[in-house]
Amino acid sequence: MTRWTDKDRIFMKEALRLARRGWGLVSPNPMVGAVLVKRGKIVSSGWHTGPGLPHAEIEALTAAGKKARGADLYVNLEPCRHTGRTGPCTDAIIAAGVERVFYSLPDPNPLAAGGAKALEDAGVETLRGLLAQEAYELNQFFVKWQLTRKPFVILKTAASLDGKIATRAGDSRWITSKVARNYGHHLRSGVDAILIGRATASKDDPELSARPWGRRKMHRQPMRCVLDPSLKLPLSLKLFDPSCGGPTTVFCAPDAPEAAAAARAAADARVIRIPYARRGLLSLESALTALGGLEVQSVLIEPGATLAASALIDETVADLIHIFMAPMFLGGHDAPGILGGEGVSALSEARQAEFLRISRKGPDLHMVIRPQGAFEPPAGFLLPDDLEPAAAAPPQEPED
Ligand SMILES: NC(=O)c1ccc[n+]([C@@H]2O[C@H](COP(=O)([O-])OP(=O)(O)OC[C@H]3O[C@@H](n4cnc5c(N)ncnc54)[C@H](OP(=O)(O)O)[C@@H]3O)[C@@H](O)[C@H]2O)c1
Known part of the structure; x- marks a missing residue:
């Protein structure tokens, strides 16, 4: 009762x-x-x-x-x-x-x-x-940041029904429908920062701006972040164009060339040196700690296969996952899947997850998933009495 x-x-x-x-x-x-x-x-x-x-x-x-x-x-x-x-x-x-x-x-x-x-x-x-x-x-972004000073991390990816995020030739625009992509912009509009890997920045040259549909207003564009260990990305990318979106932050390795760092700073990008977590891959934990220190309460990772594997298998930093699946098959051993990396060798090592919500966005499937190890509020924050059956209204859905 x-x-x-x-x-x-x-x-x-x-x-x-x-x-x-x-x-x-x-x-x-x-x-x-x-x-x-x-x-x-x-x-x-x-x-x-x-x-x-x-x-x-x-x-x-x-x-x-x-x-x-x-x-x-x-x-x-x-x-x-x-x-x-x-x-x-x-x-x-x-x-x-x-x-x-x-x-x-x-x-x-x-x-x-x-x-x-x-x-x-x-x-x-x-x-x-x-x-x-x-x-x-x-308000889970706010709650997590207030309690841990680390941002809440959402990972969002778009794939074909066979789990491919691009064709074998690297074509990935667009796998999902306009309705699903609009929802992606809705997610972007509500977070403090967006994070991508160097290869996605280089291949897709995204603006990383939030362009939500309809009449929704925003008070600012999210910060645009990229993992570029050796500072190889050219400054001609849209990511570095201040007129395209929010401020830009580049995470690089401790030994990245000083001259390249200075050139990015001169282009108004913030450069943050962080350690490697493993060979060639920067520590996501360090990047997120640095962002938390800048009062970034939420980060949307839009990963290629390499970054997705880092965030889900190697470092387990994701708190929530949105997967959009389009009703198409791409096939191909060489076409990248949602997760790259080395993967696990035994099923017992799998990273478990829980479906929170499955719905349609136009012709596409939209799955909201909580991975094992996601942030949970400490004991006593929600009282046992508070945990009523699942909420009817999904969190953070736009009204229109
Ligand atoms: N369908 C979708 O939703 C979607 C979304 C995003 C991207 N994509 C597609 O994915 C492809 C790119 O994916 P990708 O796997 O090649 O690369 P990626 O994940 O975009 O970037 C990987 C690169 O980022 C740098 N990096 C530094 N630290 C890292 C870390 N901890 N984890 C991961 N990366 C780190 C490394 O750069 P260095 O090589 O300089 O060391 C690494 O090689 C593109 O074709 C893009 O179109 C699809």
Whole structure:
């Protein structure tokens, strides 16, 4: 038996729906929505629209005015009690006379946490855990980074039904449909950085910009990152053209030529030297630690077969995988598959994974997968009570 009513779920679902609008707009802040309810009816709502702008609770309280007195507030993250770019939400909630606060997740940010206690101390009843699993999936980038200072890593790849990411001649544009590729742009628009390998940069010359469909806005382009151990990539690539996308970061080996590093710095690219993990391959763990230090909370890896094998088999850095499969067969021993590298020799060494969601994107199959070893919040962050059955709405789906 759960302690939540159907109406509680409906109101928190509405808060989560509003929060989701912040995809691509709010990082490094979390996506938050808030709904004020009185006598079983929504009196106002709000969502966080960007860093430095009012928090969702303040938007809802402002819209409600005097009607907030005696109301219940539904919000997907514990209200903050600290003064950052905006004032503490707890003070505003107490001053408005809100009676009860339902919140899904505790705030993992040590600076902002303690909001529930401040509310309780002022006589406002707080109830934690409603739709916590769904709220966690929505803000897992924020949660992981706050708790570990490392970015959440998504790996995205497009393949034929026989698992090939390019033909034997290297032709890979485009395997999947426009609908699937639009979803790829949606993913790009919500992350802080995109990472590719040197060979993909050189063969495909991608812009690495986010160009999501329709009316969706973005507050900035994601950082563009490439692993180029010896700094061989020419500066004429679109990746180095500031007019094409976000800032560029190149990861190179400790002994990469100094003159090449200086040339990249002169072209406004950041150069970060990191150690090798194995012969010829840079340490992804080191690259991600460096990105975490730059407040990058999420990284989308768009790998060729070599980088995919590094991220999934050799170093196991991926937290979530999106695979799009087109209804076509490419065949060919020499056509690259999703994963290259050496591979494992025994089935017992396989990296296990779990399907979270399988759906269609136009004619293509879209699989969302959690690999073994993916980030999980520490014990106690989600209470056993919080783990309701699978959320109906997928996390981070666009509304349109
Ligand atoms: N269908 C898709 O979704 C998709 C997506 C991306 C790419 N692709 C295709 O994949 C092909 C390229 O793939 P690829 O396997 O040849 O190369 P890749 O994974 O794009 O790049 C591999 C290169 O990156 C550098 N690198 C440094 N550290 C690394 C690490 N830890 N792990 C992996 N790479 C590291 C190395 O450069 P050095 O050689 O300089 O040492 C390595 O050879 C292209 O044909 C591209 O079109 C397809």
